[in-house]
Amino acid sequence: MEKVYVITGSTSGIGKAILEKLCNNEDSVIYAGYRNEQKIPSDNRKNVKYFYIDMNNRESVIKAAEFIKTETNHVDTIINVAGSVVAGPIEKIDTQRLREQFDVNTFSHIEFTQNLMPVLDNSKIINISSMSSFGIFPFISPYCASKRALDIFFNALELENHKNLKIISVKPGVIATPIWEKSVNANLQYLESCTEYAQELDFIKRNALKNSAKGLSVSKVADLIIKIDKNKNPKSSYTIGKDAKFAQIMSILPQGLLNKIIKFGMKYRMNL
Ligand SMILES: NC(=O)c1ccc[n+]([C@@H]2O[C@H](COP(=O)([O-])OP(=O)(O)OC[C@H]3O[C@@H](n4cnc5c(N)ncnc54)[C@H](OP(=O)(O)O)[C@@H]3O)[C@@H](O)[C@H]2O)c1
Structure with missing residues (x-):
């Protein structure tokens, strides 16, 4: 029987790898979200239908859901992948940037799902959260908090809804994708203005750039998603x-002990 999927963030990294695996099954129809038209592959598969969605723009999120509802009356699995990283010390961070982080990583996924509710029933929602949802990484706390909030809101949806929705949070560690380089580029100007934290932020930046190469491969995450879906x-x-x-x-350690370990670990690694 035909299975219908909706995936956001399908033009890069983890989302692109999931899409490539999903579209091998010709019995599936996949609605794949993009924000940059130039990233849509020219050898577009017949069972993939691309739709525009900007997670930073409410109107676009609602329009994207409307489009899907005009195309189908049932979605089997939503895979919420789109995401970005806002970094910086909390002492200095512009709260507008915090709002943007939550718009992209959290609120847009809620709004998209809310608007797709009429076509969801006995469906799965797989959210690409992050190990950051465990909340223990300094200088990327906007990212950590947005992923934690995503997990909390969607867990509530599973507890509350009457439609037998199964919500799954996938929390990857470091995966080799362009997100790290993108995050350095997007945050660079701001990070350079935080002179009091220059040493720490330089460490975070170097670490992020290393992550682009040293992480687990995207296909491992995509394989897990396919397994979860089945x-x-x-x-x-x-x-x-x-x-x-x-x-x-x-x-799960007591916060005070955990903080001591993290502070010690950062100092030790920065001096290497
Ligand atoms: N890489 C890791 O180490 C890692 C670890 C844990 C969790 N994750 C999570 O995995 C997900 C995918 O990340 P990735 O590592 O595969 O990064 P990626 O290669 O940068 O992919 C992110 C995807 O989200 C899209 N996107 C970003 N901002 C958007 C916006 N405002 N509106 C619409 N689409 C937007 C991107 O579009 P463009 O292609 O146009 O840029 C891209 O398709 C994210 O939610 C991330 O937080 C990643």
Whole structure:
């Protein structure tokens, strides 16, 4: 039987890898979200229908859901992938940037799902959260908080809804994708203005650029998503990567002890 998927953030990294795997099954129809038309592949597959969505723009999110509802009366699986990283010390961060982070990583996914509710029933919603949702990474706390909030809001949706929706949070560790370089470019000007934190931010920047290459491959995450989609009774949360599993274990320590370990770890690594 035909399966209908909706995926956001399908033009790069993890989303692109998931889309490539999904469209191998010709019995599937996949609605794939893009924000940059130039990134739509020219060898577009017959079972993929691209739609425009800008997660930073409410109107565009609502329009995207409207488009999908005119195309189909049932969606089997939504895969919420689109995301970005806002970084910086909380002492200095412009709260407008915090709002933008939540718009892209959290609120837009809620709004998109709310507007797709009429075509959801016995459906799965797979959110690409992050190990950052465990909340233990300094200088990217806007990102951590947006992912934690995403998990909390969607868990509430599973508890509250009457439509047998299964919500799954996937929390990858570091994955080799362009997100790291994009985040450095997007945050650079602002980070350079935080002179009091120059040493820490330089460390964070170098680390982010290393992550572009050293992370797990996107195909590992895509394989996990395919497995979760096929599973009739998936778990509510999956971590992927040794670093994500480590973050999960660390997050259960008492906050005071955890903070001491993180501060020590940062100092030690910055002096290497
Ligand atoms: N890479 C990691 O280490 C890692 C770890 C844990 C979780 N994640 C999460 O995995 C998801 C995918 O990230 P990725 O690593 O694959 O990064 P990526 O390669 O940069 O892909 C992000 C996708 O989201 C889209 N996007 C970003 N901002 C958007 C906006 N305002 N409106 C619409 N689309 C937007 C991007 O569009 P463009 O192609 O036009 O840029 C791209 O398709 C994100 O939610 C991220 O937080 C990543």
